[in-house]
Amino acid sequence: MAKIGYNVAVVGATGAVGEQMIQTLIERDFPINKLTLLSSARSAGTVIKFKDEEIIVEEAKPESFEGIDIALFSAGGSVSKLLAPEAVKRGAVVVDNTSAFRMDPNTPLVVPEVNEEDLKNHKGIIANPNCSTIQMVVALEPIRKKYGLKKVIVSTYQAVSGAGSQAVEEMYNQTKEILDGKEPTVAILPVKGDKKHYQIAFNAIPQIDVFQDNGFTYEEMKMVNETKKIMHMPELKVAATCVRIPISRGHSESVYFEIDENGVEAGDLKNLLSASPGIVLEDNPNEQVYPMPNNAAGLRDTFVGRIRKDLDEENGFHMWVVSDNLLKGAAWNSVQIAESLIKLDLLSK
Amino acid sequence: MAKIGYNVAVVGATGAVGEQMIQTLIERDFPINKLTLLSSARSAGTVIKFKDEEIIVEEAKPESFEGIDIALFSAGGSVSKLLAPEAVKRGAVVVDNTSAFRMDPNTPLVVPEVNEEDLKNHKGIIANPNCSTIQMVVALEPIRKKYGLKKVIVSTYQAVSGAGSQAVEEMYNQTKEILDGKEPTVAILPVKGDKKHYQIAFNAIPQIDVFQDNGFTYEEMKMVNETKKIMHMPELKVAATCVRIPISRGHSESVYFEIDENGVEAGDLKNLLSASPGIVLEDNPNEQVYPMPNNAAGLRDTFVGRIRKDLDEENGFHMWVVSDNLLKGAAWNSVQIAESLIKLDLLSK
Known part of the structure; x- marks a missing residue:
């Protein structure tokens, strides 16, 4: 007991x-x-x-x-x-x-x-x-379980709080400086310990964590290797591009994936995910309903939307996955x- | 004459x-x-x-x-x-x-x-x-010409100026309101004529232009159809996810693509693109050199970096493409x- x-x-x-x-x-x-x-x-x-x-x-x-x-x-x-x-x-x-x-x-x-x-x-x-891995596997696991999973290509839109409170402060300070017509003070992002630092306010930085010899960043390799380990799929094809954007809280991910089974439609995936643990389906294009980081901040769920079948690959799909990187992440x-x-x-x- | x-x-x-x-x-x-x-x-x-x-x-x-x-x-x-x-x-x-x-x-x-x-x-x-199409085909064309092109999957990080000057004003106003602890005023984005409007400041909106029946937005379908027309490749596999982020100027794109030829390395593509018209190669991970929208604003070139070979697909590559949406776009x-x-x-x- x-x-x-x-x-x-x-x-x-x-x-x-x-x-x-x-x-x-x-x-x-x-x-x-x-x-x-x-x-x-x-x-x-x-x-x-x-x-x-x-x-x-x-x-x-x-x-x-x-x-x-x-x-x-x-x-x-x-x-x-x-x-x-x-x-x-x-x-x-x-x-x-x-x-x-x-x-x-x-x-x-x-x-x-x-x-x-x-x-x-x-x-x-x-x-x-890693935060960006967690929300993606929450969304992919029900799909893998029911339809099998072959390949994942993800591009992330990651919030600054993933780099710590000081980085968030830096973003707000830079934002204020720019609105006041001043040069933004740049000291922390993209990686506190790395050689160069770049403005994040009103910018996008395609580097999270340090670069590896294969040209991927450590953050990207975390997404690749951790996904395989968590899902027990060493054979899964995974690639990631991780990007920091000027948002304080909530990571977003554009995920393309290919499943094993044929004949599956976007509606099948929507039904499946709406009934899956930890997931809130927000997917109604007619009413402009889709996940956004600003809505996910402070909530524990993983929000999934924009599920649609690829235009060419019978087994390919796209989805948009958002979650609070400090909470579920x-x-x-x-x-x-x-x-x-x-x-x-x-x-x- | x-x-x-x-x-x-x-x-x-x-x-x-x-x-x-x-x-x-x-x-x-x-x-x-x-x-x-x-x-x-x-x-x-x-x-x-x-x-x-x-x-x-x-x-x-x-x-x-x-x-x-x-x-x-x-x-x-x-x-x-x-x-x-x-x-x-x-x-x-x-x-x-x-x-x-x-x-x-x-x-x-x-x-x-x-x-x-x-x-x-x-x-x-x-x-x-369309702006997001132009910079992508500038980067893809030299690759297609030399190595053939089979498939493209792109996720965009698009600046607010793509929606007009009023939208840029809205973003800066919302930013100011949020820094002042006020509720942001929301009236234009994502699409001026659409039913609902959402905050763009410190947020990401996965909708650019209106939704089509297939679940893709019109912006996404522009990228698909225009790319095929410009490159004279009706058979090319293309899919896009278009996302608005809080940046005033400069679109970024995370592009995955598969070529026809075997045995090509990332270095070959870097050499090729560095000598191609309209392109500036910014690709040196060791020195944290990669394109960023804040650096591209006001310039006419298309900036390409983060070129790397996919970890699983022999013919698959990733790159990061940035250009000023108001200029080259x-x-x-x-x-x-x-x-x-x-x-x-x-x-x-």
């Missing part, structure tokens, strides 16, 4: 995703006995309201995880690599929202609507996939994994 | 594209004897500076085209349908930047880098293609057609 309340830690509590994790724990009325909020030394001491409590954020150290049942990590890959094993050593199960363990064959990479069963193989750490998927761990009784060892 | 100077009319002289046409005629030092600026009755009387002259905009009427050699139309499809034949009747050659005659089998649809030769079949009207391509007409001696009848 599951316990009544769990000792939960949020690592990276002061970040954009950490904030949404705390908010989601509240909204889901997650069964918490004690909530521990952790961060870097720099942010320690911050006071965060949780329901009626005021919790002081502490510096994350190996000892911080004594007595913790579930630790939600979102403080960057290096923090996860260092501290996630320490948390596991002390009996916690870690849900890690960084890329540190995602492609580790011993770590399940989980989107509950798609591969909840993979949680059963966990060895202490469960990886939360990060905080909500992590909390949802924690809920699944409780449901499947996978916490106590 | 070509005349020294031509009598040129710009129809829609006070619009976003008309303004760029006048600017482009100046920049290109177009051989003009007399420039006539025409508009609706509403905008007639406006004074526009052309070099050292001040020209009073007149209401466009059938008689306005007496003595005109070249008429550049960009005042909406209904104006073109009404007045382009009147201009032709009076001896003018019309370059029409609306969708009125684009798919008419008797009207050449021309991008000079691609099918300048088609001008020879003109019967008085030459159609200027409209005003410059129209003026360029006029220059080709002079060069090929196709004006005098």
Whole structure:
């Protein structure tokens, strides 16, 4: 039997995703006995309201995880690599929202609507996939299950909050500067640690994360490799182009895909997706109903619309997939994994 | 022999594209004897500076085209349908930047880098293609010519100026309202004449022009049908998803394409495109060099980058194509057609 309340830690509590994790724990009325909020030394001491409590954020150290049942990590890959094993050593199960363990064959990479069963193989750490991957596999999985899936080509329209709160601030500042007729201040995007930085306000940047030797960015390769792992389809053909646009919250994706089965119509896919978990179908061209990031912000669902059959390929289709990158793309998927761990009784060892 | 100077009319002289046409005629030092600026009755009387002259905009009427050699139309499809034949009747050659005659089998649809030769079949009207089509075929044509082309899947990131100056004003107003903590005023986008209107500031709208019965928008079908016509490839597989993003100027496109030939590498395509007319190759991932709309604004070229081979398809490639939708996408391509007409001696009848 599951316990009544769990000792939960949020690592990276002061970040954009950490904030949404705390908010989601509240909204889901997650069964918490004690909530521990952790961060870097720099942010320690911050006071965060949780329901009626005021919790002081502490510096994350190996000892911080004594007595913790579930630790939600979102403080960057290096923090996860260092501290996630320490948390596991002390009996916690870690849900890690960084890329540190995602492609580790011993770590399940989980989107509950798609591969909840993979949680059963966990060895202490469960990886939360990349934001742009999650919403796409939520939309593709019901299709794969019923009709088979051969090929996916995706182009993304990604919000700035995926690069953190500072990047969002940068976008708003640049926007203000441009409206005031000033030169925009450019310092963070596209990638904080990369050599060059470009204006995002009233612009589009076709680089998210650093470039790989094959000409794809790391973000694009995350979409390729994580999709194959989550869907258990190493043979799936996937390619991605990832682009940052001046939006604060909500990733959009133009997805072309080919299925195995013949004779399927767009209406069949609409019926299927409207009844699938985690999905809200917004698809009525006559009434100009389709998903938009501005409508998805703050909501946990994945919104799908503009489903239409390709004009040439009998098995090809197009769709438009939108979700809040901070929620289903990060905080909500992590909390949802924690809920699944409780449901499947996978916490106590 | 070509005349020294031509009598040129710009129809829609006070619009976003008309303004760029006048600017482009100046920049290109177009051989003009007399420039006539025409508009609706509403905008007639406006004074526009052309070099050292001040020209009073007149209401466009059938008689306005007496003595005109070249008429550049960009005042909406209904104006073109009404007045382009009147201009032709009076001896003018019309370059029409609306969708009125684009798919008419008797009207050449021309991008000079691609099918300048088609001008020879003109019967008085030459159609200027849709903005998003033009930049894509400029990038695809050298590839088609050398390696053959089978299939194209494009997702666009289109600037608001494609919907006119009022739409750009709407975007900036909404942006200001949102920064001031107010509700944004929504009245024009996505399509002025359509039933519903949505916020574009800090949002993405997957609708450009009205929906067709097949679930594609008219903008998407323009990309499909015009590409086939311009490239003389009715058999080409093309599909498009067209999306409006909060940018004032410069369309971007994520283009996946499959060629006929085997064994081609990304480097071959880079070499080819860097030496092709109208194209500037911006492709150096190591130095974070790639095209962006903010850099393309105000320039006449088509910028191509992020060229890379697909991970699965031997003949599949991806690229990122950016151009100023008001210039190569409209005003410059129209003026360029006029220059080709002079060069090929196709004006005098």
